[in-house]
Amino acid sequence: MKRSHSQQITIGLGLALALLVANTVVSYRNTLKLISNQRLVTHTQQVLIELEATLSTLKDAETGQRGYLITGEKRYLQPYESAVDKINRQINSLKQLTADNPNQQQRVFALENAIALKLTELAQTVKLRREKGFDAAQQVVQSDRGKQIMDNIRADIADMENIETQLLQQRTQESQAKLQETLLTFSIAAAINLALLALVYYLFRLNHRQSKQEEERLRQNNEQLTLALDAGKMGSWDWNLQTNEVLWTIYHEIIFGYEPGKPNRSYKEWADRVHPEDLPKVEALVQASVKNQQDFHAEYRVVCSDNSLHWVTAFGRFQRDAENRPIRMVGVLSDITERKQTEAKIIQLNETLEQRVLERTTQLEEANEELQAFAYSVSHDLRAPLRAMQGFAEALLEDYEDILDELGKEYATRIVTSAQRLENLIQDLLAYSRLSRSDLQLKVIDLTTIMSEAMTQLEAEIEQTQAQVNIQSPLPKAIAHRATLVQVITNLLTNAMKFVDDGVSPQIKVWAEIHGECVRLWVEDNGIGIAREHQKRIFRVFERLHGMETYPGTGIGLAIVRKGIDRMGGCVGVESQLGQGSRFWIELRRGE
Incomplete structure (x- = not known):
């Protein structure tokens, strides 16, 4: 009879141990x-953080570029x-984070x-x-191209963030569900452990050796559970609500x-470490649960003995008695300090970004006011003494x-001649400045009419130089600003009549071509031509390839052409060889 009872206990122990092993395996896998x-949740958060940081960095690049554009100071x-x-x-x-x-x-x-396209655009404006100066770069900035690129980048980042946010929500839900399963298996494991301990104690009285073996197996199972939690950098606790004693993992x-290493800890020891504000x-939250x-x-802060702060996230589940009263809480927690620090950095970046934009906008406004003041000074203060000098010199020639x-x-x-040259230079500088600051209202314009206005303005010069201008009419329509386009074409025709060899009558040909959605207007001459290495320089302010004595001018005419065409959203260029004339072209959007 005694032997039969021992066999029953052995069988019961074996079943309990099998259940414990199975539960341990399930717990370990969970x-x-x-x-x-x-x-995966942390990975997704890193992707979101990196996307926000990338957009913020790109805004910094754009803001620094604008600061340099306005002030010209290298520190920007x-x-x-x-x-x-x-x-x-x-x-x-981002490439590494999204490799999966x-x-x-x-x-x-x-x-x-x-x-890369945006950085190229920023680098071009800096260059x-x-x-070429402020006006040339500002024209690029005021075009829609840079804004469209930036809007596309924002849209791309927003799409990626939406996808990552959906992944974050899905993975967070999966983690919470898996955590609940893990807590349940832990609770079952704890109950099994208690039952096994009681059974082992009973068997110890029957067979000391057998009891020792079972205790060793229990120890190994507990080590496996602890190892799994440590591998995930997670701590666990078992809080007895009746005695306020707490069992903690390492x-x-x-x-x-x-x-x-302390065997029994208390609720007070836990509360002493929680930040007083939390x-x-x-x-x-415990009472509400x-x-x-x-x-x-709950997520809360922990104050360690060295006064360092750590953020933790904790999940717990209550065990209840027969009358549904909670008697203990079993749970897990993990350190989320790094995640909280990253979130704080993102918040700080967002808060300081608006202030930085406001400060740099104020600087831009101050720079614009200085430019306007300079233009006013040139227009009034500089021209007044110039006219006086010119007037007195002419009076000397007439009266004495x-x-x-x-x-x-x-x-x-x-x-008198030098004063007139300076007056022309001031006029060209003011014209160039106005092109940079004026608000151009673009509309559909007939190029044939524009050419007629330009020819009317140049009647005296055409007659003086005996120039022959051949216009292949009718010319198409383009989207432009009327007065600016007349000035551009006038400058091109004047340039064609000016730069010819002595004794040669200017022969000028004007025609237009359609290139997709654009109109290209050509102005061809029989002048002295331009070497290839100088063809980009001639569109800069004060760039002259010849002395004033040989070919008069201010060196701003072609710069005005470039600035005017840029303001109208077009482009300009030249094809030329020394001694074989030049073909200048301007390209604008085609008018319906």
Whole structure:
């Protein structure tokens, strides 16, 4: 009879151990899945953070470029250059983070191309500002191209963020579900452990050796559970609500900054570590979970013994007695300090971004006011003494012609001529400045009518130079600003009549071609031509290839052509060889 009873106990022990092993395996697998899900959640958050940081860096690059564009000071290029270097690293980081998602990886490559296009556009404006000045660069900035590129980048990033947000929600839900399963299996494991301990104690009285073996197996099972939690950097607790005693795992103690190894801890030891500002909220959540019979979830700060702060997220589940009263809470927690710090950095970036934009906008406005003041000074303060000098020199020639000798007359004539050249230069500078600041209303214009107006304005010069102008009419329509286009064509025709060899009558040919949605107007001459290495220089302000004595002018005429065409959304160019004439062209959008 005694032997039969021992066999029954042995069989019961075997079944309990099998159940414990099975539950341990399930718990271990659930824990591994939970760890995997948590890593996926963290991974998705990293992608979102990197996307926000990439957009913020690109805005910094754009803001630095604009600051340099307005002020011309190299110190504004420092944030721009830093942002350019940084954004390449961020793109590489996004490639690595999205390596597990082919669709997002393709979007990253598309984003990389769009950002490269934007950086090219920014670099071009910086180069234009450095080489051609504020007006040339500002024209590019005021075009819609840069804004469209930036809008496309924002849209691409927003699409990627929406996808990652959906993944984050899905993975978070999966993690919570897996956590609940893990808590349930842990609770079952704890109950099985208690039952096994009682059974082992009973069997110890029957067979000491057999009891020792079972205790060793229990120890190994507990180590496996602890190992799984430590692998996921998660701590667990078992809180007895009746005695206020708490069982902690080692990683739980590490997070809270306690020396590991104390067998029984208390609720007070836990509360002493919770940040005083967070403790009432966490305790309220515990009471609400008890009252509503719900699982416990909270995020709060922990103050360690060295006064360092850690953020943790905790999940707990209550065990109840026969009368449905909670008697213990079993749960897990993990350190989320790094995630909280990253979120704080993002919030700080968003808060400071608006202030930086406001400050730099104020700087741009001040620079614009200085430019307007300079234009006013040139228009009024500089021209007044110039006219006085010119007037007095002309009065000398008229009223004192009989008194002055030939050298005196020559000096007075030179004063009049130099004053007139300076007046022309001021007029051209003001015209160039107005093109940069004026608001051009574009509309459909007939190029035939524009050519007629330009020819009327140049009647005297055409007659003086005996120029022959052949216009292949009718010319198509284009989208432009009437007065600006007349000035551009007048400058091109004047240029064609001016730069010819002595004794040669200017022969000018004007025609138009259709290129898709654009109209290209050609002005061909039989002049002296332009060497290939100088063909880009001639459109810059004050760029002259010949002396004033050989070919008069201010060196701004073709710069006005370039500025006017840029303001109208077009482009300009030249085809030429020395001694074989030149063919200038302007291209504008085609008018219906």
